[in-house]
Amino acid sequence: MAYTTIDDPSVYFHTRLYTSNNDELVVTNNANSGDFQPDWIWIKDRGASTDHILSDTSRGITKRLESNTSDAEGANSQDVKSVQSNGFTLGNNAGVNAGTSAHVAWQWKANGGTTTTNDASSTGVGSIDSVYQANTTAGFSIVTYTGTGSAGTIAHGLGAVPNFMLIKNRSDGSSANWSVYHHKSFVSASDPNILYLNTTAATADDTNVFHTTTTFNSTVFSVGNYNGSNGSSDNIVAYCFVEKKGYSKFGSYTGNGNADGPFVYTGFKPRWILFKNTGAAEEWVLQDTTRNPNNPVIINIRVDSNSAEASASSLDIDFLSNGFKNRSDQAQLNSDGVSYVYMAFAESPFVSSEGVPTTAR
Numbered sequence: 333m334a335y336t337t338i339d340d341p342s343v344y345f346h347t348r349l350y351t352s353n354n355d356e357l358v359v360t361n362n363a364n365s366g367d368f369q370p371d372w373i374w375i376k377d378r379g380a381s382t383d384h385i386l387s388d389t390s391r392g393i394t395k396r397l398e399s400n401t402s403d404a405e406g407a408n409s410q411d412v413k414s415v416q417s418n419g420f421t422l423g424n425n426a427g428v429n430a431g432t433s434a435h436v437a438w439q440w441k442a443n444g445g446t447t448t449t450n451d452a453s454s455t456g457v458g459s460i461d462s463v464y465q466a467n468t469t470a471g472f473s474i475v476t477y478t479g480t481g482s483a484g485t486i487a488h489g490l491g492a493v494p495n496f497m498l499i500k501n502r503s504d505g506s507s508a509n510w511s512v513y514h515h516k517s518f519v520s521a522s523d524p525n526i527l528y529l530n531t532t533a534a535t536a537d538d539t540n541v542f543h544t545t546t547t548f549n550s551t552v553f554s555v556g557n558y559n560g561s562n563g564s565s566d567n568i569v570a571y572c573f574v575e576k577k578g579y580s581k582f583g584s585y586t587g588n589g590n591a592d593g594p595f596v597y598t599g600f601k602p603r604w605i606l607f608k609n610t611g612a613a614e615e616w617v618l619q620d621t622t623r624n625p626n627n628p629v630i631i632n633i634r635v636d637s638n639s640a641e642a643s644a645s646s647l648d649i650d651f652l653s654n655g656f657k658n659r660s661d662q663a664q665l666n667s668d669g670v671s672y673v674y675m676a677f678a679e680s681p682f683v684s685s686e687g688v689p690t691t692a693r
Contacts, residue, residue: 335577335681336576349434351433352424354424370420370439378434378623380426381638381640382427384638385411385412389444393413394407396408396411400637402530402560410424420437440472442473448465450462462487462488474572475488475571476570477567478567479567481557485553491550491551493549493550493574494573496675498570499570500569504563511561516582517584524541529636534610540558542554578678578681583596585671586671587670595658596657596674600690601693605651605674607672610670612670614664619632647665652693653692
């Protein structure tokens, strides 16, 4: 029986804590797997009200987006300056390396910056040209494309149907929210329940974000004519994910409004989980065991806000060997009868490819 194909999740996902020095700083990773050269870096100053900074090797590592704003892409050599075989180099901009405060960098590996260009008219795959950097083993790709303003399909390179996607218009920040596709809330192409990463809004049907007649498949995803996901002549980026047993999970659960909350099985010991209440205007809550290694995990960061990290005993979660147990009765995590979606990555699979079980926390 194949329990997982990824015995060490730190080959593809890693969290690094560091302290800024207000000067150029080389951050060396310490993943279990050894060297870790990131392709997508998400940085937050844990102690200050500064924007989340997102950089990747497809758009160009010095270009930034912010999960908590609808702003267009910016470029600054004093954010992330470069990536190395085992880390990355920072300038001294606020948000990544100003002052001497604690920071966190969540990092994912795609394909080392090597991309594939899909000319849709030549390949017959999709209707909109795209450039993707895909890691089919880890189920992650970074896709860039130029919007047409008309509904179409775009190659993602994953070889399987995406379970979760973040899409951002890089050119237009006036009304271009981060569009979030989650397979557990989307329902259907005619009932497209969409979320927006930079807002607290509940799910809403928006048939302009994703095409109403074309479903996602193993080669393409579909977009409508919404400015945020397909603005005419605008540069767009999509971060696409496919679940991988023992490594990643994009699931849902129903809250019970009780401090003895639901247990959610993931099939692995979680390292990092992002939560969203789909039925109400509540914050996106991000928790991980690198910043908070002991249960209950209460240190949280809001990804829709520039707020500093907070410790809230009312938002406590037990991260277990095979999933997580909600100990909160708060609306952000556990309102009675409300549906929640989550995005989770593993510290270790529940059972390795050789049948060895993980240890409890």
